[in-house]
Structure formats: C-alpha cells, structure tokens
Amino acid sequence: MSYNKTASITAETINPKVKIFDYEPCGEIAKYAERLQEEMDNNPGSRPFPEIIYCNLGNPQALGQRPITFFREVLSLCDNPALLHRDEARKLFSPCAIKRARRIIESLPGRDSGPYTNSQGIRSLRRAVADGIAARDGFPSRPEDIFLTDGASSAINLTMQILIRSQEDGILCPLPEYPLYSASIILHGGTMVPYNLSEDGDWGLEIFEVKRCLEEARIAGLTVRAMVIINPGNPTGQVLSLTNQEEIVEFCRKEGLVMLADEVYQDNVYVKDKKFHSFKKVARSLGYNENDISIVSFHSVSMGYYGECGRRGGYMEICGFGDDVIGEICKVASVTLCPNISGQILTSLMMDPPKIGDDCFETFLAEKDDIHSSLVKRAKVSSCKTKKKTLEDAFSSLEGMTCNRIEGAIYVFPRIHLPPAAIKAAKAEGVPPDTFYACRLLDATGIAVVPGSGFHQVSGRNKATGTWHIRCTILPGEDKIKAMIKRLKAFHESFMNEFRDRSRTTSQEPV
Secondary structure: OOOOOOOOOOOOOOOHHHHHOOOHHHOHHHHHHHHHHHHHHHOOOOOOOOOOEEOOOOOHHHHOOOOOHHHHHHHHHHHOHHHHHOOOHHHHOOHHHHHHHHHHHHHOHHHOOOOOOOOOOOHHHHHHHHHHHHHHHOOOOOHHHEEEEOHHHHHHHHHHHHHOOOOOEEEEEEEOOOOHHHHHHHHOOOEEEEEEOEOOOOOEOOHHHHHHHHHHHHHOOOEEEEEEEEOOOOOOOOOOOHHHHHHHHHHHHHHOOEEEEEOOOOOOEOOOOOOOOOHHHHHHHOOOOOOOOOEEEEEEOOOOOOOOHHHOOEEEEEEOOOHHHHHHHHHHHHHHOOOOHHHHHHHHHHHOOOOOOOOOHHHHHHHHHHHHHHHHHHHOOOOOOOOOOOHHHHHHHOOOEEOOOOOEOOEEOOEEOOOHHHHHHHHHHOOOHHHHHHHHHHHHHOEEOEEHHHHOOOOHHHHHOOOOEEEEEOOOOHHHHHHHHHHHHHHHHHHHHHHHHHHHHHHHOOO
C-alpha cells in the first residue's frame, strides 16, 4: 500500500484568493496587542503603561459603552420565555419589555429562540424593520424586500455573491475603503475598481473622479456592475451632503449601476450642518422608483447608540430587483439556513424602539441621548472655553499630522507626514511607514490603532506620492481619551525627534 507522506493542505495549496487580501483591523497590530496583553497579564508591570487600549476596532461595548436596557430586557425574556409566567418578572423587567417580548415570542418558531427560522428572517421582525425604514424615510418599504442577516458583513458578502460572475465584473469602491469590500470582491472572483475620495475636500466624493475610474475600467474590458458608497464614511468619518448624494443617484441611474449603500453609521452624525439621508430616500425624493434604479442598503446593530457588535444583527433592503432575482438571493441565503435569532430580534428593536407613551420611553431616550452626547463630545472639536482636548484636537496639534474634522461614524483618520529616516527604517523592516509608526506607538503606549495602508489610502496616479494615515476609534471613554492623549503626545514627540535627528545625520553624510 502506498500513501502520500506530504501534507495535503499547505499554505501553497489553499485557495490563492485567500492569500491575496488583508483585513488590517484584525491584522498584525491587533495580534501584537493581544500578545502584549497576555505578557502584561502574566507579568504585571512589565510595560510602561497600565493597559492596552484597543482603538483598532469599532467595538463600542468593549470600550465601555453600556447596552440599552430595553434591548437587553427583551432579549433576556425571549431567551427565557418561562420568566414571563413568574411573579418576579414584573419586578425585574419593565411592562414595555414584557409586552414586546410576548409579541416577539408569539412569532418565533416553536415560541422559542432556539429553532431555525425562515432564511430571510422572521416575517414579523422584517415587518418591524420595513415599518422603521418607512418612518425614517417617508416612503414605503416592504418586508419582502428585507433580508435579516448576521450583521451587515454577511449581507455585503451575500450581495457580492449575487453580483459577481467572473473577474471581468468590477465593483466601484471608495479609497480609503473599509477592507471588507476588497476582501469580499476578491473572494468571490471579481475586480475592485477604486475611486479616490478627496482628502483636501474633507474626504468628499467627486463625481468626475468616479466617472474617470468607471471609464478606465470599461476601456480595460471590465463590466462595472455596482458602486459602493459608505455614508457616514469608514474610515474617513465624512457625511455626504444631500447635493452630493443626488449627484451620485443620478450618476448610478445614468450608468446603470447598482447602488450599494453602506449606512451602518447613520445614527453617528455629530455636526449640525450635516444630516443623514438614506440613498433610497434621496432616489425616491428625486422621483425615481424601483424601475429606475437598483439600490441595496445595509444597516446593523453594531454601531450607533446600540453598539451590539457581538450579537451579529443587521439587514439589507433590496430595491429594484425582480422577484426572480429575490428568489435566487433567498436560495443562496438558505445555504446558511438562517440568521441568528438574537440578531434578528435586536435588528427589529433597533428599527422599532420604544415610542412616546411607552412606559420605558423616558429611560430609553435618556440612555440613547447620554451615549450620543458622549460620542459628540469625543468627536467634535472642543471649544476654547472648555479647554478639553478631543482626539481630533490632539492629532491636529502634533508635528507632521493633519486631521479632517469628524462629521460622523466613530473614527479619526489623521494623515502622518513622516521624516525620511522613518520611511527608510520602515522599508528596512519590510512594512509600510504607517504600519511602522503604529507598531512603535503600540509598543511604547499600549494604544492599538490601524495603519491607513490597511484601507488602501491612494490608487493609480497618486501612488507616486503616497500618503500615510492611521485610523483610531473615538470610542474610549472621555477620561480614557484624556490619558491616551498624554501618552500619544509624548510618544509622537520622541518618535519625531529620533527620526528627525537620523534624517539630519543621513543628509550630512558624504555622498
């Protein structure tokens, strides 16, 4: 009997598409932070900082954001229906939560949160989402067009599976991008068609730039099928103006592109001169219906004032696809049987929260407003009167850094102008300069950020000049941000002094 002694699966024999993409928010910096945390747990005092501050991920509750009481009460009751029949329930849970839980339990298969559900999600919960969308936008929404999903990520992956047929199919994506998009496009065998946001224009989306990229892609033989728009922006934190959104809708309609609207940060808007508008609302306000333009919009329970990332709840609303296409999407969704029930329930609560007149409304509103106002304080440029520094202030005040204002989402994305010696040192280590900076920052301060190179900062004609950034979440508590700023400033001053001196020494060496 003969047999093969070599391993059947190796790094060389796995699907090559897996090796092409990177997902930097959970990449090397995050792994190094975990190793440092383990070192500090095993050997307290081994580092010159008390803790790792994980600013690499938008993970609100891990950084201290409290869950909404109403959401958790309803979840608890849905997972433990027997509690509804006990006298203690009326003491532990609000009448509002009890009433909602009873209603949801009635719609669950077997009146329990354990069974499989419809692959598209429980219809009554989809109805709650559709009604919430209609109330938000002022235009109808149907439960038939709603897919409840395990977070927005799975919805985006599902959409790419449907859209991409081969490498000749292109998807327009903004740069800087959220790397889920490039990863999903690569894994499903398509081609990403990048368009650059304008950093000098507060990360605005310029239609002439998108047109240029579309035309170049078509000349190269690609069939561009869709355009991704992230609003509010990740990692850039901008909020699109209504005029800009109207331009985008007109452009996609004219060019026959499916609009992929990533709207997961819609409840994270911090500036008075901007407001969130869904792309569906903008299209309908312009007089376009589902026969004129196709829109897939994504939302999740992970961000906003809810911050329930680990619950993996979200939805996509599909407008402008035929019933036959919806049927095929349902078929693909059924491969994973169903989205998790806790995520489905939370998504319905997000879109149908307590209303005025409900006994728990005042508590809900107070918790929601407290979370939002705290995020506003951390995001906005502070007034001179308060003399408090935000992360935006701190980064803008550092030598060699520039930072656009945070209009929305939960990140600051400053640009770093590094000394030549730092760039040379990064090259010697085989890493991008912003990765080099982020590693040194983590090692010296315990602050974990994401290098901007993980978001593909520039493309095409801009590669010659290159830009370097870091993405840092604003989620740590206000007191923790104060401590972060102190560490950040001390590190940056030391880093710049070290490599500025090296640059001077190098420039003085004889050629």
